[in-house]
Amino acid sequence: MKTLLRARGVLALAAALFAAGLAQAQVAYPSRPVSIVIGYPAGGSVDAVGRAVADGLARQLATPVVVENLGGAAGAIGVQRVVNAAPDGHTLVFGSSSEFVATQLLNPAQKYDASKDLVPVGYVGAIPLVLVASTQSGVKTLEQFVSAVKANPGKYSYGTSGIGSMLHFSGELVKKQAGLSITHIPYRGASNIGSDLAGGSIEFAFLGPGAAKPFIDSGRIVPVAVTSAQRIALLPAVPALGEHPALKGYDLVAWYALMAPRKTPPDIVAKLQAALKDTLREPAVRQRLELIGVVVGRGDENLAQIMTKDAGQYRRIVEFAGMRQ
Secondary structure (H helix, E strand, O other): OHHHHHHHHHHHHHHHHHHHHHHHHHHHOOOOOEEEEEOOOOOOHHHHHHHHHHHHHHHHHOOOEEEEEOOOHHHHHHHHHHHOOOOOOOEEEEEEHHHHHHHHHHOOOOOOOHHHHEEEEEEEEEEEOEEEEEHHHOOOOHHHHHHHHHHOOOOOEEEEOOOOOHHHHHHHHHHHHHOOOOEEEEOOOOOOHHHHHHHOOOOEEEEOHHHHHHHHHOOOEEEEEEOOOOOEOOEOOOOEHHHOHHHOOOOOEEEEEEEEEOOOOHHHHHHHHHHHHHHHHOHHHHHHHHHHOOEEOOOOOOHHHHHHHHHHHHHHHHHHHOOOO
16 A cells, blocks of 8 residues: 555646656746748748848747748748648748748648648738839830830730749739830849849839839939828828729738747747737837838737638639739
């Protein structure tokens, strides 16, 4: 009997130690620097927004948060890297509706499905894009853009951050809706588009307002229109594409979100979600994002629902514009 009682005591002690160790492990997160993968080179809009979020998370989590730029395939390479990462909360992905929803519609062979292979941490905000022109194109207004491109089929080109990116979707919808013929030039990211546009290598491009504004302010490129239904505060004199009769009803914006690998423990996801919500409440972070042109979210929006809704919208654009990989 004494032996049995002793054995039970040892088991109870082991169970208590295991529970204490488990609780300590849960409290310990993060136990090392957190890496946020961004599927574009440094310098573009996704990178700018992601870095603002990373800086805020570092303060909220009281640990270094390192941004890892991994460009290519309209952000999909970076997402795949995180899909394959250990689900321990130390490797996350920051991206846009392009790589989380749109790219799969153009590339059925894509290995990941963001709705199944990732866990939403939170929605960060939305941003319209800006159609911009090189000064060499001679185009200064939306009316001139539609007229010039329509009168010269195939003469002009426009740059985007890659096939399947929101920049690409924006351009193809303009082409189809207004009946324009203009060549798509995909880049590995948006960081070099502004300088190529300013230099005249391409005539037009779709860019985030934050990435475009320095070039606009210096007079190196010309803002033509924004992709949202209404004009935006950052560029109040620039019309919406839908203000042109040929583009009536046009409305397409990108959104940003932070995600973790599938099977990341719920307690870690909850801690990250709380940290993101607190980050988006920081006045310095909000101001930084608003200066880029982001309509900042709360962090607790139903991201799964947003993804489902947008997948339907992007699928209709693919079919309407006849987009192909």
